[in-house]
Amino acid sequence: MVEGKKSINFLKGMLCLLPAIVLLGIFTFYPIVNTFLMSFKEGYNYLITNEKNFESWGFGNYVKLFSEGNNFPKYLINTMVIVFVSVPVSITLSLLIAVALNSIKPLQRFLQTIFFLPYVTNTIAIGMVFSVMFESHQGLMNTLITSLGGSSINWLGGNTQAVLIGEGIFTHPFFNAQWFTSMIVLLAYIVWNSLPFKVLILLSSLQSIDKQYYQAAQIDGTTKARTFMRITVPLLSPQIFYLLITSFIGAFKEYTSVVAIFGDNAQSVGQKNNMATVVWYIYQKTKEQSLSGYPQTSLAAAGAVILFIIIMIFTAINSYVSKKKVHY
Amino acid sequence: MWILILCLILVVIITKIKENHHNIERCVDGKNFYETVDETIKREKSQKVIRYVISYSFLIFFALFMLLPFYWMIITSLKTEAEISLLRPTFFPKEFAWENYKYVLSAKYQWESSGKIGSFDDFQARFDLWRYMYNTLVVGVISTIGTLVTTVMAAFAFSRIKFPGREFLFTLFLATMMVPGEMMVITNYITVTKTAKDIFGITGIDSYWAMIVPFLISVYYIYLLRQNFRQIPNELYYAAKVDGTSDLKYLIKIMVPIAMPTLITITILKLMGSWNAYVWPMMITRSADKRLITTGLRLGFSDSEGRSVQGRQMAAAAVVTAPLLIMFVLLRKYIMRGVSRSGIKG
Numbered sequence: 001m002v003e004g005k006k007s008i009n010f011l012k013g014m015l016c017l018l019p020a021i022v023l024l025g026i027f028t029f030y031p032i033v034n035t036f037l038m039s040f041k042e043g044y045n046y047l048i049t050n051e052k053n054f055e056s057w058g059f060g061n062y063v064k065l066f067s068e069g070n071n072f073p074k075y076l077i078n079t080m081v082i083v084f085v086s087v088p089v090s091i092t093l094s095l096l097i098a099v100a101l102n103s104i105k106p107l108q109r110f111l112q113t114i115f116f117l118p119y120v121t122n123t124i125a126i127g128m129v130f131s132v133m134f135e136s137h138q139g140l141m142n143t144l145i146t147s148l149g150g151s152s153i154n155w156l157g158g159n160t161q162a163v164l165i166g167e168g169i170f171t172h173p174f175f176n177a178q179w180f181t182s183m184i185v186l187l188a189y190i191v192w193n194s195l196p197f198k199v200l201i202l203l204s205s206l207q208s209i210d211k212q213y214y215q216a217a218q219i220d221g222t223t224k225a226r227t228f229m230r231i232t233v234p235l236l237s238p239q240i241f242y243l244l245i246t247s248f249i250g251a252f253k254e255y256t257s258v259v260a261i262f263g264d265n266a267q268s269v270g271q272k273n274n275m276a277t278v279v280w281y282i283y284q285k286t287k288e289q290s291l292s293g294y295p296q297t298s299l300a301a302a303g304a305v306i307l308f309i310i311i312m313i314f315t316a317i318n319s320y321v322s323k324k325k326v327h328y
Numbered sequence: 329m330w331i332l333i334l335c336l337i338l339v340v341i342i343t344k345i346k347e348n349h350h351n352i353e354r355c356v357d358g359k360n361f362y363e364t365v366d367e368t369i370k371r372e373k374s375q376k377v378i379r380y381v382i383s384y385s386f387l388i389f390f391a392l393f394m395l396l397p398f399y400w401m402i403i404t405s406l407k408t409e410a411e412i413s414l415l416r417p418t419f420f421p422k423e424f425a426w427e428n429y430k431y432v433l434s435a436k437y438q439w440e441s442s443g444k445i446g447s448f449d450d451f452q453a454r455f456d457l458w459r460y461m462y463n464t465l466v467v468g469v470i471s472t473i474g475t476l477v478t479t480v481m482a483a484f485a486f487s488r489i490k491f492p493g494r495e496f497l498f499t500l501f502l503a504t505m506m507v508p509g510e511m512m513v514i515t516n517y518i519t520v521t522k523t524a525k526d527i528f529g530i531t532g533i534d535s536y537w538a539m540i541v542p543f544l545i546s547v548y549y550i551y552l553l554r555q556n557f558r559q560i561p562n563e564l565y566y567a568a569k570v571d572g573t574s575d576l577k578y579l580i581k582i583m584v585p586i587a588m589p590t591l592i593t594i595t596i597l598k599l600m601g602s603w604n605a606y607v608w609p610m611m612i613t614r615s616a617d618k619r620l621i622t623t624g625l626r627l628g629f630s631d632s633e634g635r636s637v638q639g640r641q642m643a644a645a646a647v648v649t650a651p652l653l654i655m656f657v658l659l660r661k662y663i664m665r666g667v668s669r670s671g672i673k674g
Contacts, residue, residue, distance in 0.1 A: 009491045012575070016485035017497070019478045023545040028504050031515035038514070046518050049526060097390055100383040107384075114391045117398070120656040120663065122604050124622050125645035128629065129397045132404060132638055140400055143417050192394070200664070224379070253508055256606055263630060282510050286517050287611060297514055304511045311508060 039301035061302035079277045083251040086190045094198035102206045119196035127260020158269030182268040205239045241322040255279040405642035428643035455628035460621045468602030474544035483553035534618045556590045
């Protein structure tokens with residue numbers, strides 16, 4: 001520590017922090033406050049440069065988000081589906097993969113590298129590969145299915161001869177069978193994309209578990225399944241909870257993978273924005289101007305604040321539960 | 329998907345059966361409880377074999393699932409247009425068609441193959457790789473250097489200089505990591521397109537600075553480097569002070585070299601981040617010649633064109649993915665180091 005006169009140190013510290021404070025001030029602190037305020041400005045038009053560029057303060061934008069005719073609630077449901085399916089699936093899978101990887105000797109490093117590969121790739125590029133693989137006419141997946149005796153599936157829309165999964169069950173005009181079928185592709189991609197990081201974290205903490213626990217269990221004649229549930233999972237619980245929190249947050253902000261597979265409008269062929277998420281809505285409204293030339297940024301801000309609140313609630317619940325349940 | 333679920337169910341059933349079997353074996357009236365040592369060894373051996381078979385088949389199945397997109401990308405990029413439009417796709421190209429790569433790598437070739445309409449200077453390339461690469465490098469290199477400077481300075485202040493309010497400020501910095509970036513994007517969009525125009529008379533649309541300046545700082549990297557700086561013992565600092573070294577010299581000559589691995593990690597992650605940047609560049613670029621590599625890839629190939637462009641599309645995807653994979657192979661150690669401590673991509 002630099003010791004000496006407090007005032008000189010304060011100056012020195014501030015000098016060193018000056019670039020950071022200025023940049024964070026303009027591009028982080030100010031935006032947080034401004035976006036929050038913006039979400040309460042009704043009829044706000046940032047293009048007008050004078051004092052009164054909005055009509056009044058109020059909850060108008062939030063009301064608008066949830067009013068009849070606005071698709072935001074649907075996008076919120078889409079996001080929830082992504083969160084509550086992809087996170088449990090990917091965490092369970094990565095746990096199984098990590099345990100299996102930890103139990104083998106030959107090929108371990110090789111397989112480990114393979115499982116880490118998706119992490120260093122470009123989300124857009126591989127998303128485009130997925131859309132080619134799941135192509136509705138004769139993509140790779142449909143070829144595999146038909147050669148196994150099934151019939152082609154209309155994964156991404158656009159092939160009226162092909163089958164849709166969940167027909168008859170999903171009859172809602174928005175959440176229809178096409179929505180369900182396309183959602184499977186999206187979820188597969190999100191899981192594919194999120195496995196590597198989880199496997200890496202779980203494997204490295206598995207390798208640091210003391211072997212004595214397992215030896216003791218072995219002497220007592222405990223079955224493998226019981227060892228897994230009673231020793232491995234509890235000892236990994238801090239990492240599992242850490243992964244739960246980070247991947248919940250990540251899944252709530254899903255955007256790039258949607259755009260990568262379904263294009264900028266986030267839709268399967270013949271549908272309208274049926275794969276859109278909350279973040280997609282936010283970005284769309286940031287760029288978009290309504291027909292009367294009015295910017296929609298206030299709606300985007302309201303959406304972002306809702307996202308922020310949801311994420312906060314989840315983080316709070318998770319850390320509350322983890323304090324109670326996580327144990328070494 | 330179904331195969332996957334079936335596989336899981338199978339694993340569960342097998343373990344359940346084994347468990348039951350095991351229990352029955354152990355408690356038949358306490359009479360047949362004892363098994364000879366040979367029997368035990370035999371039983372455990374066979375169990376081990378079963379376990380290995382299950383583990384390996386499970387792992388190999390998922391490893392294939394992981395590799396499949398890469399395989400399909402490369403295979404498709406090497407197919408001719410005629411082969412791609414076959415009713416039944418082939419799993420290996422009959423003949424390697426390098427035409428797709430030629431198309432992706434050269435704007436001149438794109439102009440020629442589109443029938444040489446107009447002069448080459450006016451030609452709007454579909455995927456102008458070198459142009460996008462140049463843009464990405466300009467944005468990536470400048471923002472990386474800038475980030476390194478601001479990060480080193482801030483981390484030095486937070487770890488070495490004692491001043492009132494330091495811990496509070498650091499907590500405030502860290503707290504911003506909890507706020508989703510989407511909240512910032514909305515206001516930043518207004519800032520670079522409108523406010524900058526009002527104050528400085530320049531617009532951020534289609535400009536390099538708008539893609540660089542907001543990313544000259546990262547709280548996460550400051551945190552990472554601060555942790556590293558704090559591990560350097562104070563004695564070193566006092567020794568340097570006794571020798572009459574200035575703070576700045578100490579920072580550059582001692583602290584930066586010691587923290588070099590972390591700085592390399594930051595550099596790599598930052599460069600990879602610019603390579604993969606999509607949302608922000610997409611928002612503020614309008615003209616095609618200011619696209620970065622990822623936005624260029626997305627905008628150059630839309631999905632609605634059917635299968636005729638798939639080969640070129642996959643070749644472009646492969647070209648964008650390749651540098652990342654090469655970087656990963658060469659610099660694995662540094663990448664893992666940063667990754668295992670963050671949940672943030674890039």
